[in-house]
Amino acid sequence: MSVFTPVTPEALADWLRRYAIGRLTDLQGIPAGVQNSNFFVTTTLGRYVLTLFETIPRAELPFYLHLTAHLARHGLPVPAPIADRDNEYLGTLSGKPAALVARLSGQSDMAPGPQRCARVGAMLAGLHLAGLSYGRRQDNPRGAAWRSATAAQVRPFLPAAEQALLDAELAFQAAVRIDELPRGVIHADLFRDNILWDGEHIGGVIDFYFAGRDALLFDVAVTVNDWCCTADGELEPARYHALLDAYHAERPFTPAERAAWPAMLRAAALRFWMSRAADFHLPRAGEMVLVKNPDEYRDILRLRAQGVPPLPGDPA
Ligand SMILES: Nc1ncnc2c1ncn2[C@@H]1O[C@H](COP(=O)(O)OP(=O)(O)OP(=O)(O)O)[C@@H](O)[C@H]1O
Numbered sequence: 001m002s003v004f005t006p007v008t009p010e011a012l013a014d015w016l017r018r019y020a021i022g023r024l025t026d027l028q029g030i031p032a033g034v035q036n037s038n039f040f041v042t043t044t045l046g047r048y049v050l051t052l053f054e055t056i057p058r059a060e061l062p063f064y065l066h067l068t069a070h071l072a073r074h075g076l077p078v079p080a081p082i083a084d085r086d087n088e089y090l091g092t093l094s095g096k097p098a099a100l101v102a103r104l105s106g107q108s109d110m111a112p113g114p115q116r117c118a119r120v121g122a123m124l125a126g127l128h129l130a131g132l133s134y135g136r137r138q139d140n141p142r143g144a145a146w147r148s149a150t151a152a153q154v155r156p157f158l159p160a161a162e163q164a165l166l167d168a169e170l171a172f173q174a175a176v177r178i179d180e181l182p183r184g185v186i187h188a189d190l191f192r193d194n195i196l197w198d199g200e201h202i203g204g205v206i207d208f209y210f211a212g213r214d215a216l217l218f219d220v221a222v223t224v225n226d227w228c229c230t231a232d233g234e235l236e237p238a239r240y241h242a243l244l245d246a247y248h249a250e251r252p253f254t255p256a257e258r259a260a261w262p263a264m265l266r267a268a269a270l271r272f273w274m275s276r277a278a279d280f281h282l283p284r285a286g287e288m289v290l291v292k293n294p295d296e297y298r299d300i301l302r303l304r305a306q307g308v309p310p311l312p313g314d315p316a
């Protein structure tokens, strides 16, 4: 259950007077999600999602809220934040930073086929292109420096074979010039549970709270590692090529990106191995984290290090 901070209909009805979205008719806690308290809110004028931010510092929230406003303005199916009568996106409710966003339609699909993967690839390229004109800057909070620092914290808890894998990977990644790849705003967590399908269309892309500036190719790698895998972590050719060809058709990969691709798939696997291992071995007091299986991404890392099919496009 992920309503960590309760909100009563009376308190919300009162708070909604700050907005121009009519009167509250329904309030439902959303039982999915592990980071924030989320609610479906219905008013006489529309359907919204209310989020009470439980962990992200208030000062960082405008980056995310203005980012989704920017992307929505560019036609992407993202939850646009709703401004209050003072023209602010961020307020305070039940003592927590709070925002209302548009409620998008659809359900996530945990077993997508190649056609859906192609739509995801095209949408991700559109997100990257639209993000190039976004003015605010915030680095990827799970970028290369975070990966090295977290690896150092997690390493003592790992068995010897995993320590060896980690050491070899960090040495390998140290030589990768990720800063020289095309950069921009990335979603950084575009897993299957963060896309809502409305029929065969993408009704929504949600959960931008790991977004930040990094190599665009890193985002592609995060997405491929989740969307194009078999249960064993192997890349499944039909979904892999569908996603990458569709992305390439919108934003062609550069020769430098083609060269860096195997390393990026490994860096993306390392990122989720490390975050899951840190959640498992180093749980922070008072933080509510659903721990996902770190071994899944350890195994994906091992597999990617054995070689991957190339990106579409001409060799350098
Ligand atoms: N704008 C939206 N429109 C429709 N449904 C939404 C929207 N935002 C969130 N949801 C629903 O709420 C659920 C939880 O949201 P979300 O995944 O963002 O949770 P979180 O706790 O903020 O993040 P995390 O996934 O990292 O735990 C989603 O699975 C989705 O069903």
Ligand SMILES: N[C@@H](CCO)C(=O)O
Binding pocket: 189, 191, 272, 275, 276, 292
């Ligand atoms: N997508 C993340 C969860 C946090 O958003 C993971 O699978 O580890």
